[in-house]
Amino acid sequence: MRTTVTVGTRRSKLAMTQTNHVIGALQASYPTVTFEVKVIVTKGDVRLDQALAKIGGKGLFIKEIESALINGEIDIAVHSMKDMPAELPTGLMIGAIPKREDARDVLISSTGASLEQLPSKAVIGTSSLRRQAQLLAVRPDLQIKLLRGNVDTRLQKCRDGEYDAIILAAAGLKRLGLYNETEMWPLPTNLCLPAVGQGALAIECRREDDFVREMLASVHEVDTAKTVLAERAFLNEMDGSCHMPIGGYATLVHDTIKLETLLAATDGQTVIRGKSSGSDSQVVGQQAKKQLFEQGAAAMIAALNITD
Template sequence: MLPDSLVIGTRRSRLALWQAGYVRQLLQKACPGLTITLQCVTTRGDRIIDRPLSAIGGKGLFTEEIERGLYGHTLDLAVHSLKDMPSELPDGLILAAVPARGNEKDAFVSRRYQSLSDLPRGAVVGTSSLRRKAQLLHLRPDLTVSDLRGNVDTRLSRLDDGDYDAIILAAAGLIRLGLSDRITSLLPPDQFLPAAGQGALAIEARSDDEPVLRLLQAIHDERTAAAVTAERACAAAIGGSCQIPAGAFASWQGGDLVLRAFIASPDGRTCLNRQATAPAADARKLGYELGKDMLAGGGEALLRSLRTTIKGDTL
């Protein structure tokens, strides 16, 4: 028997509320008459905004408090940006559904310059992501990359105030908030790899909640799920977190998935790129094996160096 009401957990930001509202619309279209309430939760990642994500912990910063609501049965499901979710979920919780993916690309946003290549030497680019910083410096080592935290509106305001010459944001977030006009140009994945799962939404639920799991299948997209499964398996194989500059993106080629991934040093000087193809049915294996191939091809030594740096910065 399907449930007649649900409580969805979400962060409080405008983007998070849009995403939860979008999932509510999908569910109510699939199951007319279903009553759905949104419940806002403040996460640790929302509270700490004066330090880079890499300095306050890995992924899970935006999910842990919401997951407590799932465990406590005050929430029936949770909606997250998939790129913010850890590769491994806590016991008793699962990635129950993934709707069709939005735009996976990163967006270059500037009031004065049309593209990354147009920026003058020494231009200041804002981002809080080590992945974006490493790729920016790999492509343009002459740039200055400065930390930028806060929600989408806050980041755009700081750009408009002149704190930065450009900023890098997820295109999907701008599009979902009706801010497509702020996108100056899109950074193609063959030059600038997104985070694993970027542009996709994740619906998390209790693994034993059969009525909710059955309901969620109505909005699950198999093609998106296969692609992000490969990406997340690759991230898990290399130990991906906010503290590691890494990215992965899987595209479709007929019935196959083409997975591209990278690991880099924070300064962008070292950047390991790999690509592999496999049938979509082998998505998890594809990601895992590509991740292990990257580690064997120099990634393990790079990660050891990164961990030493992180440990030294923490002391």
């Protein structure tokens, strides 16, 4: 048995918190193994002046980490699942998906106002086309302004009055101990459908590394995996990226996967939704794509590509 395992992660406080959480869970089952953390700077951590869609979309926060994994510099990579592209490099795999945190988006306003209470033409901070489209669908008067940086930076910008409100993921706030029920407004999934995999972690490894794969099985949560894999199957079928305002959120009800999906125009003027269910994650994801295409998804995607 190996005595040392190197874990790769981004440098943000949230990424480190998530990584330490995973290491703690692994250490409980493998007390004799020493886990070493290697911090890797990604393109997404450096390019903070532009929207994600304009600098490469999904993969911005993982490519450098995956290169280290392929080269053997690290043995495990801890990612936020929503940062993972639909397809992984040859030789790599998601070795474990731990239990999911709250998948919802949260609105945080400088005055404590809810989405309905925000004044006309309020300025909302987000870097997500998915969030932008869904907010404009219910409040077309809102003004969307780019918001990048780590969680603390984003919260401070809101407190400083640069924005009337910002949108963040509930999972990150809760993992960092920053979630406050009296000041933050969770957005119901029927108003703002989460990103595929939001709230879940992906622990990536090399397919050939049997020791690590066996180790990761100790933190894998089967029910979470069923739902997240249905969402990712849908993303793969749609060839989804940050260029596309796309959402997918699955729940498990009595062993049945129930998947809600969404595709929207960036201005929120057109939104199509679907619901699919079944016992097989891959099939549910395929059904979800079919539903959206029956409602005109192909034309919407073509228009989005022209715009981008």
